[in-house]
Amino acid sequence: MMDSFVKTPEQQKLVNQLKKLQPTFQKREPELDALGSFPFDNMADLKNINYHALTLPKEYGGQGLGLYEYILAQEAISEGSGATGLSIGWHVGIVLEYAENRHWHTGSASWLTEKIRHGALINTAATENNAGSPLRGALPKTTAVLDGNEWIINGEKTYTSLAPALDYIFVTATTTNNTVETFIIPRNTAGVSIDESWDMLAMRGTASHTLVMDNVRIPASFVLKSSDAQAPAKGWLLHIPACYIGIAAAARTYAIQFAASYVPASLGKPIAETPNIRQLIGEMELELATARHLLYGTVERYEQATDKAPLAEALNVTKIAVTNAAIGIVDKAMKIVGSRALSESNPMHRHYLNVRAGLYNPPMEDMVKAQLARQAIEKWNLKEN
Secondary structure (H helix, E strand, C coil), X not given: CHHHHCCCHHHHHHHHHHHHHHHHHHHHXXXXXXXXXXXXXXXXXXXXXXXXXXXXXXXXXXCCCCHXXXXXXXXXXXXXXXXXXXXXXXXXXXXXXXXXXXXXXXXXXXXXXXXXXXXXXXXXXXCECCCECHHHCCCCCCEEEEECCEEEEEEEEEEECCHHHCCEEEEEEEECCCCEEEEEEECCCCCEEEECCCCCCCCHHHCCEEXXXXXXXXXCCCECECCCCCCCCCHHHHHHHHHHHHHHXXXXXHHHHHHHHCCCCCCCCCHHHCHHHHHHHHHHHHHHXXXXXXXXXXXXXXXXXXXXXXXXXXXXXXXXXXXXHXXXXXXXXHHHHCHHHHCCCCHHHHHHHHHHHHHHCCCCHHHHHHHHHHHHXXXXXXXXX
């Protein structure tokens, strides 16, 4: 159970708050199957418990909680609604990265943190159509030109999760000096629009639409951070596997409830009493427990490390392993429920589709494997020479 990873009364209080929201979130889930949908009501419920300020430092009026609490919370939210968890996770995680590194320009941070405290939502828009992933070295085609005391931004960004609810968007753009800067763009700025292009089968509720910027003018001071201000490691990206293990936990619970209550006439007893179903349940439980031990163990190591840079590999490996485990858990849950799991009225089909979106969230599995292979070969060659 997730509760076995709760270590403090403060964490338990947070998890309990979110568990109370799970049934409501689950009832709203069918609404998120529609194109152009977004969990506005879920976001409002989370703001009502000050979740948007979970990781905002206390000196700025936030709750000041850290990575461990954030990951516990993200799993709990995602067990109720995966799209809600993944969406709000970007906002809370970016705030946590700032809390850890204080790498935003002082002027930008002073007013941004105040806006966030009062409920403003943020996310980064970096990916571009046909440009490839920024994580693979793609330079932005979005441009920024300084005109007097204003920047003029032009371009488009895809996969802008949380798009309908964003107040401020952190946009990467290439300047005339061929440097890449991150600009703060208020959503209501003239020239900013959202193209509702998000038509994915999975995670429709994240509303990860295309951001369009047509001669957008912002003050020259609206630069988020120095171009070389990078976090040594991004532990907050563990919200991604936390989301998918939350979805897997929801699928697991549904499958067990189904197995314990479904009594076929030909069997005369619940299918949970048959050896093959018990085997599947046991395998689900083992995979779920193993994934959680890896996830929360990595979080603990990250929080305890004074130098976080060497943990980059552990973060990558944890994302890949936990996400793959989540997919495996949902697949086993589907087998337990049987063909009715594919029914549109059954929540299992949503878990099945949504959990697969984890394959396409960073870091990508092929990149991690290539890096591990390169390191292994280099170490062997050094040993031989």
